[in-house]
Structures are given as C-alpha cells and as structure tokens.
Amino acid sequence: EDQVTQSPEALRLQEGESSSLNCSYTVSGLRGLFWYRQDPGKGPEFLFTLYSAGEEKEKERLKATLTKKESFLHITAPKPEDSATYLCAVLTSGTYKYIFGTGTRLKVLA
Amino acid sequence: DGGITQSPKYLFRKEGQNVTLSCEQNLNHDAMYWYRQDPGQGLRLIYYSQIVNDFQKGDIAEGYSVSREKKESFPLTVTSAQKNPTAFYLCASSISRGRASYNEQFFGPGTRLTVL
Numbered sequence: 057e058d059q060v061t062q063s064p065e066a067l068r069l070q071e072g073e074s075s076s077l078n079c080s081y082t083v084s085g086l087r088g089l090f091w092y093r094q095d096p097g098k099g100p101e102f103l104f105t106l107y108s109a110g111e112e113k114e115k116e117r118l119k120a121t122l123t124k125k126e127s128f129l130h131i132t133a134p135k136p137e138d139s140a141t142y143l144c145a146v147l148t149s150g151t152y153k154y155i156f157g158t159g160t161r162l163k164v165l166a
Numbered sequence: 167d168g169g170i171t172q173s174p175k176y177l178f179r180k181e182g183q184n185v186t187l188s189c190e191q192n193l194n195h196d197a198m199y200w201y202r203q204d205p206g207q208g209l210r211l212i213y214y215s216q217i218v219n220d221f222q223k224g225d226i227a228e229g230y231s232v233s234r235e236k237k238e239s240f241p242l243t244v245t246s247a248q249k250n251p252t253a254f255y256l257c258a259s260s261i262s263r264g265r266a267s268y269n270e271q272f273f274g275p276g277t278r279l280t281v282l
Binding site for chain 1: 209
C-alpha cells in the first residue's frame with residue numbers, strides 16, 4: 057500500500073536554529089513529490105516539486121532534497137514567520153491521486 | 167489574478183440538511199479535487215475530476231456528491247448521509263496532461279463546515 061510518513065509531528069526551534077523535516081514514502085512508482093506550507097485556517101501553499109532522486113530545490117531559507125525513499129525539507133536560520141505546518145505529498149505512477157502525510161507543525165521562537 | 171476561490175469561508179449545517187460548498191478556478195486547469203482535513207490527519211481525498219462531465223470517488227466519498235458541468239467549477243454537496251461532516255474542506259486544481267497528472271496542486275482557502 058502506498059504510504060507517506062512525516063516526522064517529527066511537531067518541532068520547536070529557536071530563531072536561527074537550522075533543522076530538517078523528513079518525509080518518507082513507500083510507493084509503487086514515484087511520479088512526483090510535493091512540499092506545501094499551511095498556515096492555520098488556510099489552504100496549503102505550494103513550495104516545491106521534486107521528480108527524481110538526487111534532485112534539489114531551494115527557495116529563500118528552504119531547501120528540499122529527494123532520495124529513493126525519502127525527502128528532506130531543510131530550514132536554514134529560520135525566522136518566526138516560518139512557523140507553519142509543512143505537508144508532503146506524493147503522486148504515484150499511473151494515478152491521479154496525491155497521497156498526503158499528516159504534516160510537521162513547526163514553531164520558530166524569537 | 168489567477169487562483170481558486172471557495173465559498174463560503176464558514177458554513178453551519180443542521181442535522182439532516184444538505185449543504186453545497188463552492189469551488190471555482192480561473193487557472194484553466196483540467197483537474198480538480200476535494201479534500202477533507204481533520205485535526206491530526208492528512209488530507210483525505212473525497213472526489214476528483216480530470217475532465218468536464220467526469221469524476222471519480224476518492225477514499226472517503228460516502229455521504230458526498232459532486233458535479234463537473236464546467237471546467238472552472240467543481241461544487242461539493244455534503245448530504246445528510248455524511249454522519250460526521252464537521253471538518254475543514256479544501257478544493258484544489260492541477261494541470262492534467264495525458265493519462266496522469268504530475269503537476270503540483272493549487273489549493274483554495276478552504277471552507278470550515280460545522281454541524282450544529
């Protein structure tokens with residue numbers, strides 16, 4: 057069964073304290089892996105798409121990487137405004153269905 | 167500006183009532199999706215549509231219905247058969263190419279439904 061697991065469930069960081077969020081997946085064939093940011097009471101906001109192992113994408117303080125089994129979202133020198141829930145999703149080969157993890161709730165303290 | 171709109175933002179339903187949530191997009195996307203989000207759970211797929219006049223059940227379609235009469239619109243009806251409808255509902259769209267879409271989804275702002 058296709059599955060996506062995110063860890064940790066929650067993470068508290070001090071401002072400037074870099075860390076990584078993990079998204080591990082078991083799928084029959086990966087067509088794409090997606091990262092989103094979601095603020096409370098709002099819809100998810102698209103961050104990155106990764107298609108193949110070894111691929112990396114960067115945007116400001118965020119960097120997403122992909123291996124054959126997992127993806128990491130690295131946050132460098134985070135600021136309080138980076139506080140949000142980060143969601144990971146995969147799209148498997150031959151389907152139209154995106155499978156979402158339960159997310160990591162990130163809190164960055166000033 | 168292109169985007170996805172959902173209305174209303176908040177919706178209250180009495181027991182036994184059907185309610186319809188609106189979703190409109192002007193991104194010219196072929197594919198549209200409805201998800202339900204509950205605290206501590208990932209997004210769960212209710213229905214999806216790859217093309218006008220065609221849609222498929224997702225993982226939790228019981229108690230819900232949809233229509234796709236126009237490319238821009240994908241309304242969701244929560245029927246009285248849905249026993250626990252209180253949740254945050256999200257609509258999304260994506261470009262669909264060929265037999266399978268491999269593009270990111272764009273989400274609307276969500277509708278929070280509460281049963282009184």
